[in-house]
Amino acid sequence: MILLKILEYTVNRDEEALRVDKFLYNQLPRYSRTFFQKLIDNGQVTVNGASVKSSFKVSSGDVIRLEIPPPVETGIEAENIPLKIIYQDKDIIVIDKPAGMVVHPGAGVKSGTLVNALLYHCKDLSGIGGRLRPGIVHRLDKNTSGVLVVAKNDQAHIHLAKQLQERSMGREYTALVWHNLPDDQGEIDTTLNRSKKDRKKFAVTPQGRRAVTHFRVIRRFGFLTLMRIRLETGRTHQIRVHLNHIHHPVFGDPDYNGRTKQLSQVGKQSDRLLAKELLGNIDRQALHAGYLKLMHPSSGELLEFESPLPDDISTVLNKLNTRMDQVRI
Secondary structure, eight states: OOOOEEEEEEOOGGGTTOBHHHHHHHHOTTSOHHHHHHHHHTTOEEETTEEOOTTOBOOTTOEEEEEEOOOOOOOOOOOOOOOOEEEEOSSEEEEEEOTTOOSSOBTTBOSSSHHHHHHHHOSOOOSTTOSSOTTBOSOOOTTOEEEEEEESSHHHHHHHHHHHHTTOSEEEEEEEEESOOOOSEEEEEEEEEEOSSOTTSEEEOSSSEEEEEEEEEEEEOSSEEEEEEEESSOOTTHHHHHHHHTTOOBTTOTTTTOSGGGGGGOOSHHHHHHHHHHHTTOSSOOEEEEEEEEEOTTTOOEEEEEOOOOHHHHHHHHHHHHHHHHHHO
């Protein structure tokens, strides 16, 4: 039987007035402050025998008792689903996720996810993500393809989560968007929250979590633009919401105005006909996580991973490039 790990600390004079979550982070930096905040919210941290909030400020002589829970069984079945593994060692596994695969189980989705596949291929995943998200440090939308990293132990998970929090993990995407983007590069900086019209979607709102997206144009095709995108933050649906917000939704995106709604804004009839044809080649957003950069949790080595464009996006781009070459001739 695996028991709780119980630790006690006494606050020194030079640690007075620290928030209790910050105090615990200073004692155990291998865990994140978010981890301690969850324990505090669950009543697993006491100060002099009493429950407190994360914002509680400690005083000299305070005795802080901390309960670190044992790993829990996920309750998710392992499934023999093929995975394209880019890299793997004792700490991390890097996956090239196909479009159409959900990252982890959730409402209405209990099988066929990346987590189900990982439990079959890996017997050692971090438990910090919880029962439904073992090892999951960051996500990709179901119909976004590309590279993502999964933690195989708690220490690796904490280290990777800290890189995300400090924005030192580099994530870049390739996106094909509607219409001619006038600026060669730019930044979109807004706050995002759940849409009041549809709780499954997100929207730019006056209040919410800050989201920052950087973009650079790779090539223009007249009625479509190919761009490279770098995430500074990683909010749910961030890229798709941001590009829709600036009136350049991701081509093919069924949720954020990326399909036939844009055809009326395409001026030339020949372009509209080509756009209709291209939409028939892709049934999802033309968004691909092509590049990931991180520091290895154990060695500190800088690692870089790339994923080539999948067939559906490549088919669309090949037709666009052929069209451009014909126009030049």
